[in-house]
Amino acid sequence: MNLERAKLILIIAFAGLNLFLGYQLFWPDFGRLTQVAVSTEDLQLLDELLEDNNYTLEASIDRSVQTGIFMTVSTSLEFQRQVLLKLLQEGAQFSSNGDATFYKKDDKTAIVQSTGLIRVLYTPPFEPAENIAEFEERELRTYVENFIDDQQLMPEGAVFDYLETTEGGEKILHYYQVSDSCPIFAGHLKVTLEGHSIKSVEIYWLKPVESEITREMEVITAPQALSNFVRDLGSSAEPRTITSVTLGYFSGEYDAEKWEIPPVWRIVLQDGQIYYINAFTGNLEQESVVPEQLP
Amino acid sequence: MVEKIKSIILIILVFSSLFLTYQLWYGQQPAELIAEDVYERIIVEKPRPLEEVFYPAYATVTVEGGYYLLNEADQEFAKIWSHINQSLQLPLNDLPDESDVISDENVTLLTLYFRPGLPTGAEVPWLKDYPGNIVYEIKLKQHNSEIFLVAENSAEEFRHISVVSDRTKNLLLEILANIYENDRDLYFLLREDMFYSSSGRGLNLPVPLFLPLKPAVMTKIVLVNEDTDRDILLKTFFVDYNLARVIEEKDGGLIYTDGEKGLRLTSESLEYSNPRLEESRVTFTYADALKNSNNLISYHGGWPEGLQLESLTSTGWVNAVSYLAQWRMFANGYPLYTLIPTKVIFNDRGLVHYSRSLYFPADSNVSNDEIITAEWSEALEAAVKIYEQDLPGLRTSLRLEAMHLAYAVNASGTDYYGEPVWYVQISGKSYLLKADTLTRVNEEALK
Numbered sequence: 001m002n003l004e005r006a007k008l009i010l011i012i013a014f015a016g017l018n019l020f021l022g023y024q025l026f027w028p029d030f031g032r033l034t035q036v037a038v039s040t041e042d043l044q045l046l047d048e049l050l051e052d053n054n055y056t057l058e059a060s061i062d063r064s065v066q067t068g069i070f071m072t073v074s075t076s077l078e079f080q081r082q083v084l085l086k087l088l089q090e091g092a093q094f095s096s097n098g099d100a101t102f103y104k105k106d107d108k109t110a111i112v113q114s115t116g117l118i119r120v121l122y123t124p125p126f127e128p129a130e131n132i133a134e135f136e137e138r139e140l141r142t143y144v145e146n147f148i149d150d151q152q153l154m155p156e157g158a159v160f161d162y163l164e165t166t167e168g169g170e171k172i173l174h175y176y177q178v179s180d181s182c183p184i185f186a187g188h189l190k191v192t193l194e195g196h197s198i199k200s201v202e203i204y205w206l207k208p209v210e211s212e213i214t215r216e217m218e219v220i221t222a223p224q225a226l227s228n229f230v231r232d233l234g235s236s237a238e239p240r241t242i243t244s245v246t247l248g249y250f251s252g253e254y255d256a257e258k259w260e261i262p263p264v265w266r267i268v269l270q271d272g273q274i275y276y277i278n279a280f281t282g283n284l285e286q287e288s289v290v291p292e293q294l295p
Numbered sequence: 296m297v298e299k300i301k302s303i304i305l306i307i308l309v310f311s312s313l314f315l316t317y318q319l320w321y322g323q324q325p326a327e328l329i330a331e332d333v334y335e336r337i338i339v340e341k342p343r344p345l346e347e348v349f350y351p352a353y354a355t356v357t358v359e360g361g362y363y364l365l366n367e368a369d370q371e372f373a374k375i376w377s378h379i380n381q382s383l384q385l386p387l388n389d390l391p392d393e394s395d396v397i398s399d400e401n402v403t404l405l406t407l408y409f410r411p412g413l414p415t416g417a418e419v420p421w422l423k424d425y426p427g428n429i430v431y432e433i434k435l436k437q438h439n440s441e442i443f444l445v446a447e448n449s450a451e452e453f454r455h456i457s458v459v460s461d462r463t464k465n466l467l468l469e470i471l472a473n474i475y476e477n478d479r480d481l482y483f484l485l486r487e488d489m490f491y492s493s494s495g496r497g498l499n500l501p502v503p504l505f506l507p508l509k510p511a512v513m514t515k516i517v518l519v520n521e522d523t524d525r526d527i528l529l530k531t532f533f534v535d536y537n538l539a540r541v542i543e544e545k546d547g548g549l550i551y552t553d554g555e556k557g558l559r560l561t562s563e564s565l566e567y568s569n570p571r572l573e574e575s576r577v578t579f580t581y582a583d584a585l586k587n588s589n590n591l592i593s594y595h596g597g598w599p600e601g602l603q604l605e606s607l608t609s610t611g612w613v614n615a616v617s618y619l620a621q622w623r624m625f626a627n628g629y630p631l632y633t634l635i636p637t638k639v640i641f642n643d644r645g646l647v648h649y650s651r652s653l654y655f656p657a658d659s660n661v662s663n664d665e666i667i668t669a670e671w672s673e674a675l676e677a678a679v680k681i682y683e684q685d686l687p688g689l690r691t692s693l694r695l696e697a698m699h700l701a702y703a704v705n706a707s708g709t710d711y712y713g714e715p716v717w718y719v720q721i722s723g724k725s726y727l728l729k730a731d732t733l734t735r736v737n738e739e740a741l742k
Contacts, residue, residue, distance in 0.1 A: 007301045014308035021315035070540045215537060251540075260540035262554070280538050283554050 037221045038063040046223040054236040058270075059244045061222045068219045068263030068279055071249050072211040073184070074256075075116030079155050079205045083110065083118055086152050115253045118203045120153060125197030133196035137163050144173055144191050148201060155205045158189050164272055170194050176248075179208050183248030185266055185276065209258050219247065219279035225265035228277055232284040241270040250276045250285060340597035342590040346380055346420045349585070350603060351407040351433070355505055356474050361481040363474060364505055365405075367603060368628030374470050378463050379407065379433060382444060383421040385460075404442070404471060407433040408503070411607040412448065414582040415455075422446065428453040429581065435459075435467065442467065481508040485695075490672060492679040492693065499692045506671040506698060513715035513730055514665050516626050516702060520562060520711075521599060521653040531595050532558050532567055563711070563742055564635040565596070567649040574615045575642040581607070588620035591639050591646060599655045601625045602637060610640065617642040626656035626702060631713055632727055633704040634741040652704070652742075654711050666715055668700060668730040677733040678719035678726045685724065696720040703727050706742045 038061060050057055084103060088094075092105035103110040107126070111119045132143055141160055148154045161174040170192055177187025190202040220228075222245045244266070251261035263279040276285040354372055355362040365372040409431050416426035430453070434445040442464045447454040459467065482505040487498045529551060533539045539558075542550040548561040556569035579587065584607060592598060602622050610619040622637035623630045633652045640648040669677075679693060697720040702713030715730035727736040 004298065004301070007298070007305055011301065011305050011308060014305065014312050017312045018308060018315060021312060021319055025315060025319055217537065254542050255545065256550075257543040257545050259542035259550075262540055278554050281535075281553055281555070285554050 037065040038223055042221070042223050046226055049227060049230055050242070053230045053234070054239050055230065056239065056241045057226070057245075058241050059268075061245060062247065063221075066219050066247060067216050068247070069214045069216050070211075070260035070262055071182075071184070072209040072258055072260050073186075073206040073251075074209050074258040076155070076187075076205040076207040077116075078207070079203075080112065080116060080118060083120075083153060083203075084112065115255045116204060117253060120151075120201045120203075122198060122200065125194055125199040127197045131196050132193065140171075140193075141173065144193075144198070147198060148189075148191065151201070153189075153201050153203060155187075155189065155203060159183070161188075162268075162272070170199070177205060179206075183246060183266075184208075184261070185248050185250040185264070186253070186261060204253060206261075211260075217280060219263050220265075220277075220282050222247075222265055224282060225277040225279065226267065228282045229267050229275055229284065233275070242267060243270050244268040247279060340593045342586075342593040343598065344420075345586055345589060346384070348589050348598070348604075349413065351376060351413075352410040352603075352605075353505075354405055354407045355482070355484075356405045356471065357403055358475065358481070361483045361508055362505060363479045364482045365474070366628045367601070367625055371470050371474050375405065375467065376407065378466055378470075379435070379444065380421075382457070382459060382463055383433075383446070384423075386424075402437045404435045404437055404467075406435070409433075411585075411604060412581075413446075414580075414585060415446075416582060418580065418582040419585075422455055425453070425455055427580075430455075480511055482506060483508050485671075485698075490675060492676060492683075494679070494683060496679070497692045499694045501694060501696060504695065504698055507668075507700070510670055511668045511700060511730075512665055513629075513668060513700065515715065516713040517657040518654045518704065518711035518713060519657045521596075521655055523596060523653055525560060528560070528565070528596060529558065532556070561653075562709075563654060563706075564650065564652050566635065567595075567646070569645070569647055572642065572644040572647045573611075573617070575644040576614070576616050577609065577618055577642050579643070584618045584620070587641060588618070588639055591620075591641060591649070592622070592637070595646075595649060596651060599624065601655060605630075611642075617647055624652070624655065626713060629715075630699070630701045630718070631656075631704055632701055632716070632718065632738070632741060634739070654704075656713070666731040668715065669717065669728075669733050671698070671717075674698075674717035674728055674730075674733055675719060677728055678717070678721060681726055681735060682721045682724055691722075694722045696723070697725075700730060701727070703736045704742050705740075711742060 043061065047057065087103045087105060087108075087110055090105050092103040092108075092110070094101060094103045096102070099114050101112045103112070107122055107124060109121045109123065111121070113119075126147075128143070128147070130143070132140055135143060140163070145154065155177070157178045158175040159178045161176050164172040164174060166172065172193070173191045175189040175191075177184040177189075179187075184206055186204070187206040188202075188204050190200075192199045192202075226242070226245065246266045246268075247263060248266055249261045250264040250266065251259065262281075262285075264276040264285060265279050267275045267277065269275075277283070278285050350367060352366070354365040354375060356365060365375070367373070412429035412431045413421060413433075415422035415428045415430060417423050418426075422428070422430070429448055430446045431448050432446075434447075436443045436445055442459040444457050444459055445454065446456075485498075485500060485504040485506055487500055490498050529539065530536050533551065533553060533556070535553070538553045539551040540553070542552070544550065544559075546561070548559055551558045551560070555571055556567070558568075559566045577584070585604075588604065588607060592602070601624050603625055605621045605623040607618060607620045609616060611617050617640045620639045620641075624633070624637070625631065635650050635652050637651040638648065639646065668674075675695070675698065682693070697718065699718055701716050701718040703716045704711060704713050706712070714736070716736055717728045717730055717733070719726045719728065725738070727738060727741075728734065729736060
């Protein structure tokens with residue numbers, strides 16, 4: 001055997017060995033990236049569970065493995081400042097009662113809560129020239145969005161969520177916050193219409209804050225979230241339809257410097273009810289658990 | 296040329312295979328996608344045996360003209376309790392004729408008062424042959440040449456009498472002789488006929504109250520922050536520490552919550568709450584509740600110096616029954632009144648609420664600002680006036696449930712101190728009055 005032939009054999013042998021070692025080292029993670037977290041069997045089991053408990057799923061389910069972090073947020077003071085500056089420039093008078101500050105100019109009053117929630121009330125309600133009560137949803141949205149833009153009340157990253165009609169006949173347009181393509185359901189904008197008038201605008205906007213430590217963790221799957229949802233709520237007496245299951249971030253409103261918010265699966269029902277399942281713990285997110293002084 | 300390239304490729308392949316083998320052999324860390332193992336071992340203070348942490352609230356030694364009041368601040372108190380504690384743990388000896396001992400109150404040398412009561416039976420170290428009873432008073436009585444221990448509950452439904460061994464008797468008499476030799480503040484037992492308010496209302500006394508015969512001399516005390524390891528403390532409340540998110544309050548406090556339970560930590564206190572566990576029952580006995588409350592303090596922060604169990608009661612309603620244990624910090628023998636005292640609520644499902652102040656008296660805590668306290672009758676009169684202002688029109692007798700000198704915890708900037716006060720509790724309403732001027736201290740403004 002000559003040296004050239006020996007070299008070739010060795011190259012082939014070592015190339016094979018390297019392939020084997022590379023496969024052993026990297027396959028688990030490679031597999032995780034391409035892995036489908038939700039199998040067809042899981043979906044069948046979920047369907048059965050929902051059916052047994054009087055729920056119907058009419059939403060698509062994300063089947064990939066997903067991760068999340070605790071997102072650190074604070075109240076968006078920049079947006080608050082922008083709203084209030086405009087009011088002051090218009091000549092608004094302000095007063096305070098401890099928990100809230102009031103800015104009043106003619107028929108417009110802005111109430112700023114210590115949590116950062118801003119509520120702009122129009123008294124009497126603002127009456128547009130057009131009869132918006134007869135508008136279709138798309139037309140109404142366009143009109144309202146132009147109006148809040150004009151009023152400089154539209155925060156950056158507001159995405160239309162849904163239109164709610166209350167028992168009293170009021171129409172409420174709901175928007176939620178999106179930051180870096182990530183829904184933050186805790187941040188919201190609500191425009192309330194009464195008849196053909198605009199009654200109020202409510203804004204609670206958050207600002208993601210750079211965090212020193214980010215703990216990336218795998219989140220539970222959408223079927224797991226739905227199973228927990230059924231476990232926590234129990235069987236429904238009336239048939240209920242689930243229209244959307246989306247991963248995003250949610251928490252209560254806090255009068256705090258900054259706070260972490262967990263990833264959640266947002267479950268929307270056809271009747272307008274919205275539930276949030278913590279995507280790390282699988283628990284239903286309810287009223288914030290903040291220790292209170294003991295009785 | 297081709298041969299050179301082949302050689303280079305071969306060398307690269309050899310080295311890369313060595314590198315990959317090393318990586319595989321010594322374990323390359325996979326991308327961290329799942330929370331690290333959270334069930335790590337947390338080293339907390341070992342629960343102390345019940346006999347080490349359970350103390351009488353106070354003791355009175357009968358002397359001419361009144362009583363000496365002893366509590367944890369006195370060395371003699373610890374010694375007396377140590378000997379009686381041991382006697383109560385020994386098998387019972389022959390019971391003497393009760394009537395001889397009970398009939399003569401004059402022969403009472405000292406009385407130990409238990410708040411909460413001392414449980415008896417096989418589950419606890421004391422009086423193992425008397426299961427299921429609770430002792431509120433233990434009297435040490437001398438009759439002829441013998442010394443007897445008389446343990447009884449307040450309703451006198453239970454009484455145990457035993458003869459103290461000769462060795463213990465001698466030791467106890469020696470301690471008492473030391474106490475008699477030293478001058479101490481004299482106390483008296485308050486009787487209902489001793490006080491009538493300026494509005495003409497008399498007293499009702501549900502419990503024995505001992506008050507100083509003369510005004511006492513007290514000083515402000517200095518308090519220091521407890522040096523707590525927040526990470527360890529956090530891990531004792533959250534099994535999965537990674538799933539707790541943080542809320543940073545504007546005042547610098549931190550709230551940790553996993554959506555089910557929450558813990559608020561400030562520089563001066565901690566408060567924990569797990570409301571989902573509220574709906575439960577308690578199936579354990581009073582003695583077990585006592586052990587549990589002791590364990591909970593050990594697990595969640597340990598025992599600060601001077602902390603004493605003040606009460607242990609059952610609380611709640613039909614489907615949400617729990618035990619409420621309350622502790623009080625003591626300094627120089629006086630209790631400290633704080634905004635967030637140490638409290639624990641627990642049931643069969645676990646810990647529901649926990650709160651605790653995170654400071655304790657400094658080693659050299661006596662300042663130079665001595666004050667002379669107001670007379671007990673002046674303090675009581677001042678408290679009655681506030682009570683009558685708060686609840687005008689009530690004309691029943693005054694149910695005086697507690698009255699003693701104490702410290703109210705306050706702060707000046709970041710410095711914490713205990714200010715001498717009179718604590719008066721009338722018909723469930725409590726009042727803190729500055730010990731010298733008797734001006735009211737707002738309990739909500741305490742630290």
